[in-house]
Amino acid sequence: MAGGAGKRFWPLSRQKNPKQFLRIVSEMSMIQMTVDRLLDKIHMKDIYVVTAASQANLVSKHLPDLHRSNIIIEPQGMNTAPAIALSAQYLSRRYNKNETMFVLPADSVIQNVDKFVESFEPAEKAALLDNLVTFGVEPTYPATGYGYIEGGDSAEYGLNVKSFKEKPDPDTAKYFVDSGNYFWNSGMFMWKIGTILNTFAKYLPKVKTLLKEIDVIWEEEGLGADISYVYSRMPRIPVDIGIMEQADKRVVIPVSYGWNDVGGWKALHEITEKDKDGNFFNCKHETVDSNDNYIHSEKFVALIGVNNLVIVDSPDVLMISDIHQSERVKDIVTSLEKKFSDNLL
Numbered sequence: 001m002a003g004g005a006g007k008r009f010w011p012l013s014r015q016k017n018p019k020q021f022l023r024i025v026s027e028m029s030m031i032q033m034t035v036d037r038l039l040d041k042i043h044m045k046d047i048y049v050v051t052a053a054s055q056a057n058l059v060s061k062h063l064p065d066l067h068r069s070n071i072i073i074e075p076q077g078m079n080t081a082p083a084i085a086l087s088a089q090y091l092s093r094r095y096n097k098n099e100t101m102f103v104l105p106a107d108s109v110i111q112n113v114d115k116f117v118e119s120f121e122p123a124e125k126a127a128l129l130d131n132l133v134t135f136g137v138e139p140t141y142p143a144t145g146y147g148y149i150e151g152g153d154s155a156e157y158g159l160n161v162k163s164f165k166e167k168p169d170p171d172t173a174k175y176f177v178d179s180g181n182y183f184w185n186s187g188m189f190m191w192k193i194g195t196i197l198n199t200f201a202k203y204l205p206k207v208k209t210l211l212k213e214i215d216v217i218w219e220e221e222g223l224g225a226d227i228s229y230v231y232s233r234m235p236r237i238p239v240d241i242g243i244m245e246q247a248d249k250r251v252v253i254p255v256s257y258g259w260n261d262v263g264g265w266k267a268l269h270e271i272t273e274k275d276k277d278g279n280f281f282n283c284k285h286e287t288v289d290s291n292d293n294y295i296h297s298e299k300f301v302a303l304i305g306v307n308n309l310v311i312v313d314s315p316d317v318l319m320i321s322d323i324h325q326s327e328r329v330k331d332i333v334t335s336l337e338k339k340f341s342d343n344l345l
Contacts, residue, residue, distance in 0.1 A: 001050055001051075001080065001083055001084075001103065001104070001105050001106060002020045002031050002049050002050065002051045002055065002059060002105075002106035002107075003050060003051045003052040003055060003074050003077055003083060004018060004019065004020065004077075004105075004107070005018050005019075005077070006018040006019025006020065006022075006107070007329070007330045007333045008263060008264035008265070008326075008327055008329055008330055009022065009024070009264065009265070009268075009329075010317075010319070010329050010330075010332065010333050010345075011312060011314045011316075011317035011319050011344070012024070012296070012312060012314060014345060015054070015342075015345050017058070018055070019107050019262075020034075020106040020107040021055075021058050021062055024262075024268060025109055025262065025268070025271065025272070029062050030106060030107040030108075030262075031049070031059070031062050031063065031106040031107070032062055032063065033109070034104065034105075034106045034107070034108065035047060035063060035066075037110060037113045037116060037117075040113075040117055041117050041120055042102075044065050044066060045067070045070070047066065047070065048070045048071070048072055048087065048090070048091065049063070049066065049070065049071050049072065049106070050071075050072040050073075050074055050083050050084075050086065050087045051071060051072070051073070051074060052073075052074055052076070052077060053073050053074070053075055053076075056071050056073055059071050069223065072086060072087050072090050073224075074086060074231070075226075075227060075228035075231045075232070076228065076231065076232060078231065078232075078234045078235075078236050079236050079237055079238050079239075080187075080238050080239040080240075081200075081204065081207070081234075081235065081237045081238060081239040081241075081242040081243060082207065082231065082234035082235070082236070082237075084103055084189075084196070084239050085196075085197075085200050085204075085207045085211060085234075086211070086214070086231065087101075087103075088101060088193050088196050088197050088200075089197065089211045089214060089215060090218075090223065091193050092193050092194075092197060093215075093218065093223070095193060096193075097192065097193045097194030097197070098128075098192055098193075098194060099192065099193055100124050100127045100128065100190055100191065100192055100193075101190065101191060101192070101193050101196065102120070102123075102188075102189075102190045103188065103189040103190070104187070104188040104189075105187050105188070105261070107261070107262060108186070108187075108188075108259060108260065108261050108262065109258070109259070109260045109261075109262050109271060110257055110258060110259050111257065111258025111259075112257040112258050113257075115255070115256070115257035116255075116257045119135060119253055119255045119257070120190075122157040122158060122253055123135065123157070123158070123190040123253045124190060125156075125157045126155065126156070126157040126158055126190075126251045126253070127190045127191050127192055127195070128192065129156065129157075129249075130192065130195050130249060131155070131191070131195075131249045131250065131251040132189065132191050132195065132196070132199065132243070132244060132247050132249060132250050132251070133158070133189060133190040133191060133250075133251050133252075133253060134149060134161070134185070134186070134188065134189050134190075134244065134250070134251070134252050134253070135186045135188040135189075135190075135252070135253050135255050136149045136151065136159075136183025136184065136185065136186065136252040136253065136254050136255065137183055137184040137185075137186050137255055137256070137259045138183060138184075138254055138255065138256040139176070139177045139182065139183065139184050141177070142170065142173035142174040142176065142177045143173060143184065144167060144168055144169065144170055144173050145167060145263055145264075145267070145327070146167060146184040146185060146261070147164065147165060147166055147167055147184075147185035147240065148164070148165040148168065148173075148176050148182045148183065148184060148185060149161060149163075149164055149165070149182065149183045149184075149185050149252050150162040150163040150164070150165060150181060150182055151181045151182070151183060151252055151254070152181075155251045157251065157253070158251045158252055158253040158254065159181075159251065159252050159254065160250065160251060160252075161244075161250035161251065161252050163245075164185065164240055164244060164245050165182070183252060183254055184259070185240065186255070186259055186261070187240075187261065189239070189244075196243075197211075199243055199247055200243065203242065203243055203246045203247065204235060204237075204242050204243070206233075206234075206235060207234060207235065207242075210230055210231070210233055210234055213230045214227045214230050214231065217230065263327070264326055264327045264329070265294055265310040265312070265321070265323065265326040265329070266294075266310070266323050266324065266326050266327070268294065269292075269294040269310070269323060272294070275287075277290065277291045277292070278291050278292040278293075279291065279292065279293045279294075279295065279303070280293070280294045280295065281295045281301065282295070282296050282297070283295065283296075283297045283298060283299065283300065283301055284300045284301075285300065285301045285302065285303070286300075286302050286303075287302070287303045287304075288302075288303070288304045288305065289304065289305045290303035290304065290305060290306050290307060291307045291308075292307055292308050292323065293306065293307065293308065293309045293310070293311070293323070294309070294310045294311070294323060295309075295311045296311070296312045296313065297311065297312075297313035298313065299313060301313075308322060308323045308324060309321070309322065309323060310322075310323050310326045316343075316344065317344060319332075333345065
């Protein structure tokens, strides 16, 4: 899934070049890193990217070996449930419905790729038993920025899912971690194509109806046909709420491989290599009594007596934030959208 706007990484993430196409943690872009870690297990011909129509050319630019027909066009952003439903319907025209489908965001960081690939096997075995499988990251601290999955009793592979929890307050997050049976919700899933389509039919019947309309258009006009009118009527809902919280057969595979969704500047600071004072710089710099800052700039930067700052200097924007409030950069983006400041978006 690579259609997001990446608003929490403004001002580097823009409409014309959102987060998944940025090189913010390595020499590869986020989407290139995501595909690269799959290639030992999955052939490029079996990798598909669902993205916004406006980003299809960027996908091709970053993934030149990906066939254009493996780019699934989402006419407009409608959240993850419609994007996944559209993708499953698209894949059902190319594969047997008993084939497994692995769904993952294009903008996560995974440090131990070997362990990541190892987790495919139990997940696929669980999926072949008609389960909806999710990957639950064993928490390393009481994070308040992630949703949680409550594991239940043991399944044949993994654990049965007892419940999904929204992003908690600090006390609740601590309780989750201390209890030992809660996992960070990674937003990664595996299931059979037919299983997820049947589940949409059961819990989001409107989606099933609209997929039938889309399938007729594809049959008559080809997979590149304009489906925007039909797709715009999809319910704008996350797959967690629309499907996973309602379904019966749900399994979580506990994983621990250095996962981070890099949801904002603070999360990025946590995974970057820092100096002895906890500062990250991508530029020449000098510091005096300054700690735990994240600095991105093409200029020489001098810090004096400041702590816990995010400073991002782009050609047309200087953004400065307290690192603990940096997710509120979305509020700036929302304000700019209302002011039609497209040149800054």
